[in-house]
Amino acid sequence: MTSALFSPGMAALILFGGFFFLLAIRVPVAFALGLASLPVLVLEPRLSPMVLFNETFKTYNSFILLAVPFFLLTANLMNAGGITDRMMRLSRALVGHFPGGLAQINVLLSVFFAGISGSASADAAGQGKLFIEAQVKEGYDLSFSIAVTAVSAVLAVIIPPSILMVVWGGVISTSIGAMYLAGIVPGLLLGLAQMATVHAYAVRRNYPVYPRADFAELVKSAGVAIPALMTPLIIVGGILLGWFTATESAAAAVLYAALLSLFFYREMGFKQFIAAVLDSGKLSAVALFCVGTASVFGWLLAYYQIPKALLSNVQTWGMGVIGVGLFIAAAFLVVGCFLDAIPAIIIVGTTLQPLAQSVGMHPVHFAIVGILALAFGLVTPPYGMCLMIACAVAKVPLRFALKDTMIMVVPMLFVLLGVIVFPEIALFLPRLFSPEMIN
Amino acid sequence: MNKFLRLIDDLLAFLLVFTLLLLLVPVCLQIFSRYTDFIPRYMWTEEMSRFFFIWLIMLGATIGVREKMHFDVDFLPKLSERTNRALLFLWGIEFTQFGWNQTSELADMPMWWIFIAWPISGFLWIVFLLHHMFSASDGDESANQESVV
Numbered sequence: 001m002t003s004a005l006f007s008p009g010m011a012a013l014i015l016f017g018g019f020f021f022l023l024a025i026r027v028p029v030a031f032a033l034g035l036a037s038l039p040v041l042v043l044e045p046r047l048s049p050m051v052l053f054n055e056t057f058k059t060y061n062s063f064i065l066l067a068v069p070f071f072l073l074t075a076n077l078m079n080a081g082g083i084t085d086r087m088m089r090l091s092r093a094l095v096g097h098f099p100g101g102l103a104q105i106n107v108l109l110s111v112f113f114a115g116i117s118g119s120a121s122a123d124a125a126g127q128g129k130l131f132i133e134a135q136v137k138e139g140y141d142l143s144f145s146i147a148v149t150a151v152s153a154v155l156a157v158i159i160p161p162s163i164l165m166v167v168w169g170g171v172i173s174t175s176i177g178a179m180y181l182a183g184i185v186p187g188l189l190l191g192l193a194q195m196a197t198v199h200a201y202a203v204r205r206n207y208p209v210y211p212r213a214d215f216a217e218l219v220k221s222a223g224v225a226i227p228a229l230m231t232p233l234i235i236v237g238g239i240l241l242g243w244f245t246a247t248e249s250a251a252a253a254v255l256y257a258a259l260l261s262l263f264f265y266r267e268m269g270f271k272q273f274i275a276a277v278l279d280s281g282k283l284s285a286v287a288l289f290c291v292g293t294a295s296v297f298g299w300l301l302a303y304y305q306i307p308k309a310l311l312s313n314v315q316t317w318g319m320g321v322i323g324v325g326l327f328i329a330a331a332f333l334v335v336g337c338f339l340d341a342i343p344a345i346i347i348v349g350t351t352l353q354p355l356a357q358s359v360g361m362h363p364v365h366f367a368i369v370g371i372l373a374l375a376f377g378l379v380t381p382p383y384g385m386c387l388m389i390a391c392a393v394a395k396v397p398l399r400f401a402l403k404d405t406m407i408m409v410v411p412m413l414f415v416l417l418g419v420i421v422f423p424e425i426a427l428f429l430p431r432l433f434s435p436e437m438i439n
Numbered sequence: 440m441n442k443f444l445r446l447i448d449d450l451l452a453f454l455l456v457f458t459l460l461l462l463l464v465p466v467c468l469q470i471f472s473r474y475t476d477f478i479p480r481y482m483w484t485e486e487m488s489r490f491f492f493i494w495l496i497m498l499g500a501t502i503g504v505r506e507k508m509h510f511d512v513d514f515l516p517k518l519s520e521r522t523n524r525a526l527l528f529l530w531g532i533e534f535t536q537f538g539w540n541q542t543s544e545l546a547d548m549p550m551w552w553i554f555i556a557w558p559i560s561g562f563l564w565i566v567f568l569l570h571h572m573f574s575a576s577d578g579d580e581s582a583n584q585e586s587v588v
Contacts, residue, residue: 030509057553057557060492060493060496061489061492061493062489063485063488066489069459070462070463244470247466248466248470251463254463255467274456277456278455278456281456281459281495281498282455282502282503283499283508284495284499285455285497286499286500286509289500289509290509
């Protein structure tokens with residue numbers, strides 16, 4: 001682009017320089033992305049600050065992203081409606097008698113919760129209150145209890161529904177239904193890896209065990225929890241059967257959760273209902289606002305063809321699908337340490353997409369590798385939201401639980417590696433159930 | 440002044456709850472109309488839901504500024520209170536320019552009832568930021584930050 005005022009290198013310097021400077025003076029990420037775009041927009045004769053408005057408008061004017069507030073509302077309604085308690089009872093009946101019973105329940109409950117909610121922070125906050133104190137009382141180490149809570153919470157963004165997948169589908173146009181299916185097996189594998197780690201800890205440190213639940217208790221607890229556990233089936237099944245789109249499925253999930261907690265479990269009053277709505281509205285709007293400004297930033301990067309310049313170097317390395325997969329995972333792992341997952345998808349995901357495409361990496365495989373790697377960012381410092389929340393609940397500084405968290409993360413890295421090397425781990429479910437979504 | 444701001448807070452919170460609940464109506468209508476005969480297949484449902492969605496984001500982002508919910512990155516040492524305020528002021532000036540640009544170029548657009556969301560939130564951001572700047576510092580700034588992910 002010879003007519004542009006700035007060369008790609010110069011533009012990249014101004015954009016990233018401005019962005020990091022603004023971050024350094026504690027401007028929130030969402031605003032830093034927008035403000036860092038301003039100097040270029042003002043100086044470049046062909047552009048104007050109206051781009052900032054146009055691009056944010058285009059982003060928000062999207063029917064897909066509408067699913068984000070709905071999924072968050074579903075999770076909040078289920079939390080307020082006493083559904084978590086019911087699922088806890090079932091988890092206890094299922095895994096309570098394993099070594100480290102309460103910690104195993106912590107992981108399994110996260111798996112169940114992940115199927116209802118797409119938000120790892122909601123999980124970390126809810127279960128932090130539920131488990132950390134209780135585990136310490138039973139003789140578990142505090143740092144281990146925090147680590148298990150934080151690390152198991154990230155399952156929420158991998159097991160469908162997932163807010164990250166909705167955002168990914170919205171900005172990189174990949175089938176959300178196919179991503180949902182592709183997330184199931186890697187998510188369950190991560191859960192198993194965590195349970196194995198908990199087992200190893202529990203045997204070594206002699207953590208307590210619950211007596212095995214009898215069959216009657218198992219059936220009873222399953223009976224109470226089943227209506228709640230139907231939610232993921234409604235969401236994923238409804239999309240697959242063509243009953244509704246991703247957004248409509250989220251609205252259906254809200255209605256279902258509201259009916260369940262208002263009329264079936266009957267633990268939620270009108271006041272809590274309004275509080276859940278207000279909370280979901282605030283949180284999702286703050287996150288989505290950042291999607292808008294990150295899109296402007298990403299649009300400018302593309303305008304100056306900066307991704308192309310960055311990747312032309314990488315493309316000469318001659319990597320295959322596995323090499324590119326590793327490169328993508330590494331990029332997301334590093335970025336995820338510093339940035340919230342949503343702006344990371346918009347800026348890094350769109351940048352890496354041509355690279356993934358050029359080596360013939362399947363778009364759904366690309367999405368799952370990216371989202372898995374970003375999930376690690378939720379527990380890695382300095383900006384690991386789930387770890388921060390779990391530490392805040394326990395009222396200790398972040399570094400207190402760091403060592404145990406890193407130990408718990410290692411087996412999960414093997415799962416990530418497995419998904420990179422064997423794409424079929426992710427792809428075989430969507431291939432089986434909806435071949436038309438994946439082609 | 441504080442009373443006035445609290446009034447705005449309540450109004451914003453009310454509008455946010457109202458918009459989110461209202462958003463459910465067109466999306467659900469869209470589903471039901473597909474499977475029932477007595478509800479006609481409205482054409483306006485998707486447009487209307489996007490309209491309320493945009494308002495939801497801008498309103499919520501404004502509440503976010505008020506309650507300091509937007510994330511900042513915490514790996515650098517804290518600056519002194521004074522530098523912080525000076526920088527916030529510069530930031531405010533940039534915002535004003537941003538909002539002004541938008542308002543002036545928007546005047547003759549037919550979809551103003553959507554676009555007006557930007558200048559309104561821009562204006563409220565500035566009001567809230569000024570209020571943060573000149574009110575006593577209230578402890579840890581990142582206490583309210585949560586993530587949707």
